[in-house]
Each structure stands twice: as structure tokens, then as C-alpha cells.
Amino acid sequence: MSLKKTSIKYLANVLGVSVATVSKALNGYPDVKRSTRDKVIKLAKELQYFPNQQAVNFRKKSTKFIGLVLPQINHFYFSKIVESIIELASEDNISVIVKPTFENLEKEKMALLDLVKLNVDGILISLSDETRFPDHLIEISNLGIPIVEFDKISKLSPFDKVVTSDRDAAKKAVEHLITRGKKTIAHLRGPLLSQNSIDRFLGYKSAITDSGLTFEEELVIQVPPNNINESQRFFSRLFNKRKDIDGVFAITDISAIAAIRELKLQSIDVPDQVSVVGFSNWQISSLTTPRLTTIDQNAFEMAKASYKKLSDNIKTKNNITSREQETIFIKTDLIIRESS
Amino acid sequence: MSLKKTSIKYLANVLGVSVATVSKALNGYPDVKRSTRDKVIKLAKELQYFPNQQAVNFRKKSTKFIGLVLPQINHFYFSKIVESIIELASEDNISVIVKPTFENLEKEKMALLDLVKLNVDGILISLSDETRFPDHLIEISNLGIPIVEFDKISKLSPFDKVVTSDRDAAKKAVEHLITRGKKTIAHLRGPLLSQNSIDRFLGYKSAITDSGLTFEEELVIQVPPNNINESQRFFSRLFNKRKDIDGVFAITDISAIAAIRELKLQSIDVPDQVSVVGFSNWQISSLTTPRLTTIDQNAFEMAKASYKKLSDNIKTKNNITSREQETIFIKTDLIIRESS
DNA sequence: TAAATAAACTAAAACGATTTCGATAACAAA
DNA sequence: TTTGTTATCGAAATCGTTTTAGTTTATTTA
Numbered sequence: 001m002s003l004k005k006t007s008i009k010y011l012a013n014v015l016g017v018s019v020a021t022v023s024k025a026l027n028g029y030p031d032v033k034r035s036t037r038d039k040v041i042k043l044a045k046e047l048q049y050f051p052n053q054q055a056v057n058f059r060k061k062s063t064k065f066i067g068l069v070l071p072q073i074n075h076f077y078f079s080k081i082v083e084s085i086i087e088l089a090s091e092d093n094i095s096v097i098v099k100p101t102f103e104n105l106e107k108e109k110m111a112l113l114d115l116v117k118l119n120v121d122g123i124l125i126s127l128s129d130e131t132r133f134p135d136h137l138i139e140i141s142n143l144g145i146p147i148v149e150f151d152k153i154s155k156l157s158p159f160d161k162v163v164t165s166d167r168d169a170a171k172k173a174v175e176h177l178i179t180r181g182k183k184t185i186a187h188l189r190g191p192l193l194s195q196n197s198i199d200r201f202l203g204y205k206s207a208i209t210d211s212g213l214t215f216e217e218e219l220v221i222q223v224p225p226n227n228i229n230e231s232q233r234f235f236s237r238l239f240n241k242r243k244d245i246d247g248v249f250a251i252t253d254i255s256a257i258a259a260i261r262e263l264k265l266q267s268i269d270v271p272d273q274v275s276v277v278g279f280s281n282w283q284i285s286s287l288t289t290p291r292l293t294t295i296d297q298n299a300f301e302m303a304k305a306s307y308k309k310l311s312d313n314i315k316t317k318n319n320i321t322s323r324e325q326e327t328i329f330i331k332t333d334l335i336i337r338e339s340s
Numbered sequence: 341m342s343l344k345k346t347s348i349k350y351l352a353n354v355l356g357v358s359v360a361t362v363s364k365a366l367n368g369y370p371d372v373k374r375s376t377r378d379k380v381i382k383l384a385k386e387l388q389y390f391p392n393q394q395a396v397n398f399r400k401k402s403t404k405f406i407g408l409v410l411p412q413i414n415h416f417y418f419s420k421i422v423e424s425i426i427e428l429a430s431e432d433n434i435s436v437i438v439k440p441t442f443e444n445l446e447k448e449k450m451a452l453l454d455l456v457k458l459n460v461d462g463i464l465i466s467l468s469d470e471t472r473f474p475d476h477l478i479e480i481s482n483l484g485i486p487i488v489e490f491d492k493i494s495k496l497s498p499f500d501k502v503v504t505s506d507r508d509a510a511k512k513a514v515e516h517l518i519t520r521g522k523k524t525i526a527h528l529r530g531p532l533l534s535q536n537s538i539d540r541f542l543g544y545k546s547a548i549t550d551s552g553l554t555f556e557e558e559l560v561i562q563v564p565p566n567n568i569n570e571s572q573r574f575f576s577r578l579f580n581k582r583k584d585i586d587g588v589f590a591i592t593d594i595s596a597i598a599a600i601r602e603l604k605l606q607s608i609d610v611p612d613q614v615s616v617v618g619f620s621n622w623q624i625s626s627l628t629t630p631r632l633t634t635i636d637q638n639a640f641e642m643a644k645a646s647y648k649k650l651s652d653n654i655k656t657k658n659n660i661t662s663r664e665q666e667t668i669f670i671k672t673d674l675i676i677r678e679s680s
Numbered sequence: 681t682a683a684a685t686a687a688a689c690t691a692a693a694a695c696g697a698t699t700t701c702g703a704t705a706a707c708a709a710a
Numbered sequence: 711t712t713t714g715t716t717a718t719c720g721a722a723a724t725c726g727t728t729t730t731a732g733t734t735t736a737t738t739t740a
Binding site for chain 2: 005035050051052053054055058063072073074075076079080082083086087092095096097098099100113114116117118119144193244254257264270283284286287288289312
Binding site for chain 4: 347348359360367391392396398400571
């Protein structure tokens, strides 16, 4: 059946006017008589006319689509960001095409290419772990498509960025442990080249040194941030070497939970003997026993700032050559719970 | 700057051939000489030509867009579904527009309207809690747009559906508790009108009666499935009335964790004194202590079956009047961990 | 060599809307 | 009545691509 969607042409035929008039009537142009406008609108309603958005966008050039490229969707933080951005965009009548990259550079490139083909008005991107150099982004930017990086960014790229103030947040977390009287604080850090990981490490380090404690290389180990079993294994090894550890600052909630699990296994009391602080404030962190002290990353604020920046850039057609790029920092909150 | 994207027309001008030839060359038509095809492709690459997908879709009618409407994205199960469907669709070069409804009927209607305007080729939808009657879906279906319902469906609607085999799964879970020797099994159920909630309850009931135990109304209470504190409060009230409870089957992992938390608080051993089984296999469930026994809903299989069904319906232009609708059941897995 | 066939190409319409610019009609002012 | 003004409408171009139907050129066959 497929009742062939009613078009403007069809409306025009039925009413015996031109397509131009119908279009104008529907879009509130002043040069159409009150009565004909009413007629058109009435019929449009009756026949359930919807403009073919594809055709409109095609004609108007602006597609009203933006792309959202990120490492994963099945992830507490990112899914919140996806949800928020879609919601914000829909208020502006903009649709968003979401592309997960699964931390894979090739997928990231493919995703961007797809978005270019779709003529998106702009792109929001959080880089994959594999992405070192932003060449592919620059190429696309040269096509005139505004790009804003968020969360996982590259310091090398000439775009506006929105990031969590990782360094401050980490410092805040570690200072919290210090005020709790902890003196031998371990840090479970993430990949060496990830900017978030670097900044959180730097925050840890400056909290330690600023407060007069001595920074020890040995207390910092690298863990896979989203793998609880591996994180536990690595922490176990560290803890067995350094039983004097009385505080842990972990790169993610998962790693923090891994540490707690190991400590429980060794019958060490959390928080009395060892305090633990995580990072992210995933849903999990409020469900564990003890509930986890952590840093809330404010996904919604991140989404809002990123969307707004992109939106502005689209409107003003700003591009990378015309001015300095800006980096916006999203403030975090230390959520103190039972693990510290 | 915005280097005006190169179009087919531009390529044609440069090469001194017609746009038709360029188009055919690019699309591998047979009636274009080998040498000219090579010329075209070479130049296209040089000038970074990308077809304007908007224009292509517009011309071809098929938009290569599908809509995905669901209650939330920031949710372990749904975010996995979103991710999977996007991934599956991208293999077919199809983009998906995701629309969260936040369990709100008005938002659901708006979302569907947006999708219609965009001329999507088809719609996948998981209903909001507020949705009782699928009138708005039928209206859209009458426009000739294929619709497939998944997960949260309405028994009243005449569409293909893909659902978790909730009843079987629940039965399996409760039978597991019974084989563990449990005799007084409580059920924390969800909303009275939610189909999932109903089916899980029915599964619980039939496991009880089929195994010769007596079904007691009193042991079934309603909880807010995603609110841990409220769930705990309700369970606490029940447990204080019925200290003989030795097993709990909860509608979600969150509610199950709530029960465990309350039991811990009362120094009841899990699983020895009371065993607990959840539902969903969220990431959380493997991170709690004790690790939670639960039902894995197989989000990926759900996504795959839903996408495939929609895809088939789009291809065959099947619609609701032409045949009987089908309901596909996604099998679940009982994940036995430490809480039972 | 002429006719028939095959190969390579192109003109033009079409998709559904917007928008410019000119045409017509209606009315007022002179 | 003529001119000027304003209100209302419509023809046609346009966006970038695909595709049909036809045209031209080259090649084969008789």
C-alpha cells in the first residue's frame, strides 16, 4: 500500500494553487493571503502532510545533523553524554548521528568519513585510545566542518576542546586522602599516553609533593582501567610488596573496586586501614560495600558545554584558521562516601 | 574558506565529460570505457570528492536512516542495544537516529514525529512505561513505515516484536533457587502494567506451583526497579514481617542488590541463609560482594534480531495489513555466581 | 561499401522543497 | 481615466545525484 506521502505538489494540485504558494503559506511568508494560507494549512493537516526533511535539508544546504564520535556507548559516562547531547540537540531540531569507535583508530576514521558523506553540520568527538595524531580530523576540518573535541582529546590538535579538569580533580581526591591522615598513597594509573591518565597522575603527584610527602615512583602502577580482574592482580602485586600503603587513588571506579576487593580478601579494613578513592562516579560506586568515594565527572555539564561550543561554531562558521582555539574545563565534585 | 565541496558537476567540467558519465563511472556502470572510468576515479580521489549523501538519498527515496526509540540511553542494557544496533546498521551503510523518551509518552510521540519528518526507512521502538495503547504507532505505520517493537512492547499492537523470554527466564531463576533448597521465595516485582514485569512474575509463579511449593501473595511485593534505596525500604518491610524468607528473586539487579544490602545490614548470610537472584546481568552484578547470580538478557542478540527483522521488513516492504505479525523470543542465560 | 550491431557517451527529467523575480490583480491617488 | 502602489500569486531556477532513453561513434557482419 504505502500511501505515497503527500507532497507540496499534491497539496498544490488539490487546491489549484502553485507549489510556491503552498510552500510560502506553510512557512509563513507575508505575501500570501490570509484565506489561502488557512486553506493550505487546513488541507495539510487533513492529509497529514509532513515536509520531506531530506529535501528541505538538501535544498537549504544545512543538514541539521551533527555527528557524535566516541569510544563506546555501553559505558556509564559516555551513555549519559550521548543521551544529554541528543536531548540538547533535539531542542534545536537537530538530529545526532552517533558513532562508536570501540577505541579503534580505523573505525574512527571510517566514522568520520561517514559523517562527511552525510554532510553533517558539525562533529563532536572523543578520541579513541589508539589515536595519536589528529591528522584525520584536520583533513575534515579543512573541508569546512566545525569540530569540537571533548573528554578524550589530543593536545596536538587545533580545535576547541572541552575536558574534565582531571588534574585538579585528582589533586582534590588525593588531598582528601591526605587530610584523612594517609601518608603512603598508591596510584593506579591508566595508559601512559592517554591525556586523562597523564593529568590524573600529575594531579596525584602535585598533591603529594605540595603537602610535603615524598613522591615514590614505586607507588604508581599502571592498570587496565576497565578490567577489574587485571586491576586486582596488579594491585595485589603492589600491595604485597608495600604493606605500608594506607591510601589508594585509582584512575577509575572499576580499578578502585578491584583494590577494595583485594583488600577485603586480605582482611584489610576499608577505610580504616586503607582508604580508597575512585574516579567517575559510575552508578556502581554507590552500590558497592563500602560505598565508594569518587570524583563525579559531571557528564551533563560536559555534554552541554561541548554541544554549545559546537553549536556556536556552526552558527558563526568559525574555523580553525580564523582564531585561537579554546579549552573549556568542566569542574568535578568529590563525592565522599564510605571508602575513605 | 569552506572549500565548497567538489561535486559531480565539477568533476565533469574538469574532465570535459557529462555528469552522467561521471556518475556512472563512480558507480561502476558497464557502459563507460575503462580508461574514462579510471580518469574519473583518479580525479575524484585527488579532489577528495565525496558524494553528497543527502542528495543521493533524496534522489533514491530510500533515506538509509532508521529510527531507534527507547526509554533511556544511560542504562547498561539499553546502551548496549544502542551500540549494537548502530554497529549492525553501519555494516549496511545505514545511519541510526536515536531518540530517548525518558519513559514519557509525549516525548515518545514527538520522537516518532521527528522520525517521520526525516523519512526514516523504518523504526525500532521500545515503549515507555507510560505507553498503554499503541495508537501513535499505528498511525505512523499507516504511512507505510515499517515498525518493529523490542524489549518493552505492547501486546495490543500489530507489529513484529522481539522480546526477552522473560517468563522462561524468571522460571529458570526461581527453579535454581528451589534446587538450592530454598522454600520461601520472595519476589520483588516491577510495575503492574509493564509486560516484562508481568511475565517475570508469571514465571516466578509457575516455578513455585510447578514444583509443589505454595504460592503466597504476601511474598510478592512491588518495588521501583531502578531505585536501590526505595527497593531496600520495601524489602526491609517485607523481610521484617517474614523472617522465614530464604530466597529472593528480584526484577532487576538493582533491586537484588538492595535486598542483599538489607540482608547484610541484618547480618543475614548471603547465600547461606538467604539466596538472591537478580535480572539483567548489568556490569554491576559482577562487581558486588557477593557477586550476584542473575539472568543475562543477551542485549546483543536482542539488538541483532530486532535489526534483522526491521531490515527484512524494509526490504520486502512488508506491512501490518499484509500478514500475521511475528514475535521472536530471545533466550536468556542464568549466570550463577556467589549470591545463590 | 553498406548495413547491422555494439560500445560509449550525453541530454534531460526527476526527486521535493525553497526562493527570487517578475506578473497580475486590486485598489488608491491624481 | 490614468498612474502609482500594494497585495497576492506563480514560473522557473536551484540544490547534487541517478537513471532513462536516445545519440553518436566505433566495430563487425554481410
